[in-house]
Amino acid sequence: MARYELVKRSVALITLTNPPVNALSSAVRHGIAKTMERALSDPKVTAVVICGENGRFCGGADIREFAGPLRGPPLVPLLDLIEAGEKPVVAAIEGVALGGGLELALVCHYRIAHFKARLGLPEVTLGILPAAGGTQRLPRLIGIPAALELITTGRHVSAQEALKLGIVDQVTEQNACEVAVEFALRAIAKPLSSRRLSSLTTPCPPNLDALLEAVTMQIQKKARGVMAPLACVQAVRAAATMPYSQGIKRESELMATLFHSGQARALQYCFFAERTAGKWTLPSGAQWNDTKPREIRSAAVIGLGTMGRGIAVSLARVGIPVIAVESDKKLLETGRQMVIGMLERDAKRRGVSASLNLLKFTLSLEDLKDVDLVIEAVFEDMALKKSVFRELSKVCRPATLLCTNTSGLDVDALAGVTDRPQLVIGMHFFSPAHVMKLLEVVCGPRSSSETVATAMSLGKRMGKVSVAVGNCPGFVGNRMLKPYSDQASFLLEEGATPEQIDKALEDFGFAMGVFRMSDLAGLDVGWRVRKESGLTGPDVDPKNPPRWRQGRKYCPIPDMVCEQGRFGQKTGRGWYVYDKPGGTNAKPDPLIQNLLETYRSRYGIKPRNITDQEIIERCLFALANEGFRILEDGIAARPEDIDVIYLFGYGFPRHRGGPMFYASMVGLQRVLERLEHYHQAHPDVPHLEPSPLLKKLVACGSPPVQKWREHIKTMHSHL
């Protein structure tokens, strides 16, 4: 796991060999310990260079080992030994030096980085802190403010920025290993004491307390309830106020509180879930690693509304020529200006030039005849979408992939009106499409494996986290959203206020509660969907009981809010009131309070006190319960996929792991009991009835989330 060679007759070259990222597994630590001992004890060796195989220095500790007991040599004494050695050690950093990888580099006496390398201490994103001396050595090297920022955010820096900050001594465009060997030979005669970071005094700003206080407040505002960044601040404070020997003890104590925490488990689960989600399989057996995607050299976007504009920008900024289509001149011109503006702002932010030459705007579908792929992003109306797909079928060459950006309509019904159902697929982007990372790739029963592979690979190219899902109303994300938001509405009936429900959800960790989020998204969208599906509006049978639709309990309060022209932020009024249309400062509105009181007295509902616990349980257990049904139905392949969708598309707090992981952390038995309790109280709400899969998992002893798949016997997988 660490290779040893003697180069230039006196330099020991130690190469970490643990593909793909040379993580510091127990075997690698063992390899480093053995090879370092050999280098330090061999009189022929005058200097040491440490590098990583395959152009990657080191991706840090092996996260997979965190779940088990510590095996092999512990990292801290090993790193102390390297730093204390009497022979100069040079880190040759190519690819990445992250977490324990950077901590390894920090105990080397010199660091040479390849110009494409990235460095950082991302431990905080895994719910822990850099506990192999990182919180003590980095502040000594680059000062408190810069170290604090890097450690509390986990941000990666480029080699150039690392040079500016003083993290590395040299950046090279040549082979970093060869440069490091030459560097090591020159360093032989030089004293090492000033290169041992643990022996340095931390440069301390005069306003240390104020700085730490400001950063703490910033963290509490941005990452409410998240423990790791606050522990990082305390560890860095120790670097500023204590000698290294005490600081490292403090670092270790803080790590001990984080290491076994639920937050660390959740965040590490998210890391792997994100990577698992890209690995799709279809009922045919075709899967991500045996199906070649098509190369997409040109694309088209139909419809330049909010979604279409974001999609066009997402395509153009990764170098794909885009033809954007609108139905009338005025809309086309508005869309054109918006797309260009968005692309220019995006390019400015990234310090690159805007690829405006890749954009073409047209009123004619005929212009799409030669493109490789079309993404339809017209209004969410089946008849309209069908007419577009019929037309595309006529004008596009037979090999063109036809994708629909629908948030819940039947992808197979659209495939059915084309001459190429195997080349039709859903690409459900989230608004704003050029910002939001999630892409649901909706596989119809007739979508070919090549089509799935191409949509998934295009998503990756656009920087999206793509998840393959099956075709059903609302797919995964929006299908689960319904029971969640229904519970919030029922809670309003029973006595809660929008602000109370939002606060409980925001305290749980959501960036926005369900009502603030609906105000942002626009209340009219859901209203239109409910009208189209006959839940409200003139099509509802007048004989229908008022709070009852399609055989189940229904809460008409969201419709009543819309009937008053309250569509959310854009109209300046929704569940909250705003200073002006488009305003973002939500204030509770007495008119909503009135509406709720009138509603309750009309239906004889006596308001009751509702606790935050009930809000969280009813909203989130109903959400997870639908997730279990989605797994049973084969609409999502694994719980990780559902969690990734909720993390990246719906602002589920990452330190809770996603709705399915959260359910497993609460305990499936407890979730089952609470759902049974709430269903007993509300037998007319089917979403509260525990799903058969949840019951089955509890009966099997509540296995960990990674093992649920073994218990899901889907007869008709949609994936």
Ligand SMILES: CC/C=C\CC(=O)SCCNC(=O)CCNC(=O)[C@H](O)C(C)(C)COP(=O)(O)OP(=O)(O)OC[C@H]1O[C@@H](n2cnc3c(N)ncnc32)[C@H](O)[C@@H]1OP(=O)(O)O
């Ligand atoms: C005492 C405590 C001391 C130290 C604490 C730590 O060091 S904690 C770990 C800190 N390091 C990180 O957080 C880095 C995590 N990795 C990444 O950010 C990326 O993987 C990386 C290195 C930038 C490479 O990205 P890329 O997109 O090229 O590959 P991908 O992410 O898909 O990873 C490839 C496979 O490697 C697995 N993997 C990556 N890093 C680790 C790791 N540190 N430990 C274990 N496994 C790791 C990843 O899961 C992928 O696996 P696969 O089975 O192929 O899906």
